[in-house]
Amino acid sequence: MPEFDQFLSKKVADRYLKREVLGEGTYGVVYKAIDTKSGQTVAIKKIRLGKHSDGVNFTALREIKILKELKDPNIIELIDAFPHKGNLHLVFEFMESDLEAVIRDRNIVLSPADVKSYLQMTLKGLAYCHKKWVLHRDMKPNNLLIGADGQLKLADFGLARLFGSPDRKFTHQVFARWYRAPELLFGTKQYGAGVDVWAAACIFAELLLRRPLLQGSSDIDQLGKIFATFGTPKPSQWPDMIYLPDYVEYQYVSAPPLRSLFPMASDDALDLLSKMFTYDPKSRITVQQALEHRYFSSIPAPTKPSSLPRPARKGESLNSKPSDFNPHEGPVVLSPPRKSRRVTVQRDGLEGNVHYTEKVDDHFYDARQVAGENTGRSENVPMSVDFSIFGSKPPPRPTLNSADRSHLKRKLDLEFIQPERE
């Protein structure tokens, strides 16, 4: 591996000219760079490979394998991948902005045709993934990148995973909470493409409202917000619900009319939205069915991507992003679960801060947020992973030893790290 690393570091220096840092996500820093071979501007995601240089981050391997196989106008293209100085570098096409910047930009007016266009591109990207038996699993507006030509592309498959294999159990605490489907919040171990449909519905609602619809401050609160918005599901609506591992009974509340939440939406938009927000994942509309819904064929036609309103370019929009964002807007929390709650005090190992963790049966929830702390997206700890069970520090990333790695290399067909390909 060392000779190979050396070979590749030369290539990095030779091929990619690093520019500014674009930001940092769950897995590491993202740089802007110029590909001197093609002259193209690219984004390089540097993924930490764990403590030992021969340790390969399993999540990274998974991301690469999946990305390599996905090629579609609404999916971000992985141009290159290589290890360098103990990190894995993923080279993506550079994208000017993301859907979160569009939604938050108060200078942008989104017409019904614009909303339709963004939703259609999102669903087309998802339909492609689902056809390939891949779930995205981390759908949220800042993972929907927008190119200079206005095309929206799904990015950040770091948490995605092939879901075709039988008996595969998934960890469920991986979805950004506000976009998380109720079956995930109830701890289902085997879930399907419906989780992406629910998340897409949350994004659709957010495009209509220009703020997130369901802003839960903990998993319990998230379910409370969902039930307050759509009514507590009756067993007849979702027969399997009571068998889910983390099921707790919520006080029954009826749903307000959906129209009252979206006064400006068309009837077709509301019909599609309600089908995407169906509780029972077995009855929830599929992405393909959603694309065939009359919402997309009725007027107005979706705006052409090149005519969509443009948000401020990356960097310019950063300062204004969180300012008009009020996490306390939205439906009121209604019903705490009936099972017993315990609140324990934990001390933060690094800064000595005290915070509280609420224990409900075997599941912990971050009570810093329950106590009303800012839940805005600018937090360092991503909401997609509930780190509260580890104190305030993220869990160590799983790494593989070299025997595992060569096995995985074969299994995942990672020919991109074979020198001969270069």
Ligand SMILES: Nc1ncnc2c1ncn2[C@@H]1O[C@H](COP(=O)(O)OP(=O)(O)OP(=O)(O)O)[C@@H](O)[C@H]1O
């Ligand atoms: N292809 C790209 N082109 C331009 N900017 C990008 C690209 N990919 C990521 N970025 C930017 O880099 C930053 C970090 O992105 P990354 O995907 O690692 O994390 P994130 O989406 O911000 O958070 P999370 O890891 O929780 O999903 C973000 O500001 C993102 O918009």
